[in-house]
Amino acid sequence: MEEHTTDPHASAQSLPSRQAAPEEPEKADEQEPVPQRDPSASPAPPAVTGGGPVRRLMSAWRRAVDRVDQRRRAERAWQLHYEESVGSRTGEAPGERAAGPAPSGAAHTADSPAPQAAAHSGLPPVIATRSTALASLPSWLVRGGLGAWLGLGIIIMIALVVYATSIIVPVFIGVFMALVFTSILQPLVSLFARVMPRYPATFLALLTTLAAIVGLMTYVVTSVTSQWASLTSQFSDGLDTIVDFVEHGPLPVHLTQQELAEQFQAWVRQGQDYLQSNAPTLATEVLSNASAVVDFFAVMALAIFSTIFFLASGGRMWRWFLDELPAHLRESVHRAAGAGWYTFAGYARGTVIVALADGVMAGIFLQLVGIPLAAPLAVLVFIGAFIPIIGAPAAMIIAMVVALASHGPLTMVVVGLGVAAIGQIEGHILQPLIMGRQVSLHPVVVIIGVAVGTYAAGLLGAIIAVPLIGVLWSVYSELHVKDAPVVGELPAYTARG
Known part of the structure; x- marks a missing residue:
C-alpha cells in the first residue's frame, strides 16, 4: 500500500x-x-x-x-x-x-x-x-482466528492436566477421596463444632463414621455366618432345580446331568492347565497386587490426612489461596470455586443418601422374599449406587443369580422386578428430591460422560466422570453471561430453489 x-x-x-x-x-x-x-x-x-x-x-x-x-x-x-x-x-x-x-x-x-x-x-x-x-483482514476472519487459538489453548491445557494426572494417579485418587469425605462429613463436623472447637469436632466426626462402618461390616459378617448351614443346603437344592430345568424344561436345548458334569469337569481341567502353564506370570501378578495393597493403604492415609485438615482449617487454607491471587481475580475465582464446591458436595452427599436408601429398601425387599444373604446383597446394592449407569444393574444381576440358585426361576424374576422398581424409585423420586438442581445434567450427557470416563480410566473414570462434568458445567454457568433465550417456536427450514 x-x-x-x-x-x-x-x-x-x-x-x-x-x-x-x-x-x-x-x-x-x-x-x-x-x-x-x-x-x-x-x-x-x-x-x-x-x-x-x-x-x-x-x-x-x-x-x-x-x-x-x-x-x-x-x-x-x-x-x-x-x-x-x-x-x-x-x-x-x-x-x-x-x-x-x-x-x-x-x-x-x-x-x-x-x-x-x-x-x-x-x-x-x-x-x-x-x-x-x-x-x-476482515473482522470475521480475525474473530475466527482468535477463537481457533483460544480453543487450541484450552485443548492443550486440558491435555496437560490429563497427562499430569495420569502420572500421579494415586495422589489424584487420594485428594479426590479427601474431597468426597470432606463434603460428606462437613455437616456433622459443623454440628459438633457448635459445642466444641473445630479440631475435636473433626476427630469426633471421623470416629463416629468409622464406628458406623465397622458396625455395618460386623452385621454383614454375622448374618453370613449364621445362615451358612441353611445357605449351603439351599444352594444345593437350587442347583438341582436349575439342572432339572435345563434337562426337562421348555428350552430348545436339553442337557442331561451327566453332560453338565462332564462340561464342568472340562472347565476344571482347563483351569488347572492354565494355572500350570502360567504359573510364573501369575506369581508376578500376585507380587504386583501385593504392591497395589500397599498403594491402597498409602492412598487411604493421604485421603484421611487431607480430610482432617480440610475439615478443621479449610476456610483458612482457602483464604490464604485467595490472598496469593491478584486482587482483580479474587472475586471471580471465589465465585467459580463456590459454585463448583456446591455442585460437588451436593452430588457426593446426595449419592450417599440415595445409595443408603437403595440399600435399605433392597435389604427389606430381599428379606421379605426370603432370599439368603439379604444383608450382603443390600450392601452390594449400596456400593453399586456410587457407580452411575452400570452399578445398579450389576447388583441386580447378582441378586437374581442368588435368587435363582436358592429358590428357582420364579423367585429370580420376582427379585429382578423388585430391584428394577427400586431403581425407578431412585431415579424418579429420590434423586430429584435429594439432589435437586445441584447436578442438573441431561441423561445423555451422563451416559456419554460415563462412557468416556470408562474408556479413558476404567472404573475410576466411570466414578469421577459425572461429578467432574457437573463441576465444570457449574463453574462455566457461574462465569458465563447468557444472552436472551429463544422464545416461541423455531421457524421451519425451507429449501431455497
Missing part, C-alpha cells in the same frame, strides 16, 4: 515558532496524540463490550494490537526524522539509510525519551503509515 508521510522540512520550519511560545509544548504534552488510520485500510472490527471471559479477552487482545500499532508508527516516525537529519549533515539521501540498523541512540518504543524529544521539538509523535496486516 502507498505510504503517507509528512514533510520533515515543514516540521523543521515550525521549530522557531514553537520555541517562541514555550507554553505550547506543555499543552502538546498534556494532550495524548490520536493515531491516524489509513483511509484505504479495512475498518477495524467493532469493540466487544459486555460480560463474559471470552469477550473481555477479545477486547484486551484488540487493545494490545492497537498499542503495538501505535508504537510501530512512532518508531517509524522517529527513524524517518533521524535519517533526514543525518542525511542533511552528511549529504546522503533520506532513503539510503532505511535498510541499515537503527543507531544505538535511537529509541525503539513509544515510551522512550526519543519520541518524547521529538514531541518537544515540534515533530508529530505519530505519522500515518500503511495499515497493519491484522487491520486489513
Whole structure:
C-alpha cells in the first residue's frame, strides 16, 4: 500500500515558532496524540463490550494490537526524522539509510525519551503509515482466528492436566477421596463444632463414621455366618432345580446331568492347565497386587490426612489461596470455586443418601422374599449406587443369580422386578428430591460422560466422570453471561430453489 508521510522540512520550519511560545509544548504534552488510520485500510472490527471471559479477552487482545500499532508508527516516525537529519549533515539521501540498523541512540518504543524529544521539538509523535496486516483482514476472519487459538489453548491445557494426572494417579485418587469425605462429613463436623472447637469436632466426626462402618461390616459378617448351614443346603437344592430345568424344561436345548458334569469337569481341567502353564506370570501378578495393597493403604492415609485438615482449617487454607491471587481475580475465582464446591458436595452427599436408601429398601425387599444373604446383597446394592449407569444393574444381576440358585426361576424374576422398581424409585423420586438442581445434567450427557470416563480410566473414570462434568458445567454457568433465550417456536427450514 502507498505510504503517507509528512514533510520533515515543514516540521523543521515550525521549530522557531514553537520555541517562541514555550507554553505550547506543555499543552502538546498534556494532550495524548490520536493515531491516524489509513483511509484505504479495512475498518477495524467493532469493540466487544459486555460480560463474559471470552469477550473481555477479545477486547484486551484488540487493545494490545492497537498499542503495538501505535508504537510501530512512532518508531517509524522517529527513524524517518533521524535519517533526514543525518542525511542533511552528511549529504546522503533520506532513503539510503532505511535498510541499515537503527543507531544505538535511537529509541525503539513509544515510551522512550526519543519520541518524547521529538514531541518537544515540534515533530508529530505519530505519522500515518500503511495499515497493519491484522487491520486489513476482515473482522470475521480475525474473530475466527482468535477463537481457533483460544480453543487450541484450552485443548492443550486440558491435555496437560490429563497427562499430569495420569502420572500421579494415586495422589489424584487420594485428594479426590479427601474431597468426597470432606463434603460428606462437613455437616456433622459443623454440628459438633457448635459445642466444641473445630479440631475435636473433626476427630469426633471421623470416629463416629468409622464406628458406623465397622458396625455395618460386623452385621454383614454375622448374618453370613449364621445362615451358612441353611445357605449351603439351599444352594444345593437350587442347583438341582436349575439342572432339572435345563434337562426337562421348555428350552430348545436339553442337557442331561451327566453332560453338565462332564462340561464342568472340562472347565476344571482347563483351569488347572492354565494355572500350570502360567504359573510364573501369575506369581508376578500376585507380587504386583501385593504392591497395589500397599498403594491402597498409602492412598487411604493421604485421603484421611487431607480430610482432617480440610475439615478443621479449610476456610483458612482457602483464604490464604485467595490472598496469593491478584486482587482483580479474587472475586471471580471465589465465585467459580463456590459454585463448583456446591455442585460437588451436593452430588457426593446426595449419592450417599440415595445409595443408603437403595440399600435399605433392597435389604427389606430381599428379606421379605426370603432370599439368603439379604444383608450382603443390600450392601452390594449400596456400593453399586456410587457407580452411575452400570452399578445398579450389576447388583441386580447378582441378586437374581442368588435368587435363582436358592429358590428357582420364579423367585429370580420376582427379585429382578423388585430391584428394577427400586431403581425407578431412585431415579424418579429420590434423586430429584435429594439432589435437586445441584447436578442438573441431561441423561445423555451422563451416559456419554460415563462412557468416556470408562474408556479413558476404567472404573475410576466411570466414578469421577459425572461429578467432574457437573463441576465444570457449574463453574462455566457461574462465569458465563447468557444472552436472551429463544422464545416461541423455531421457524421451519425451507429449501431455497
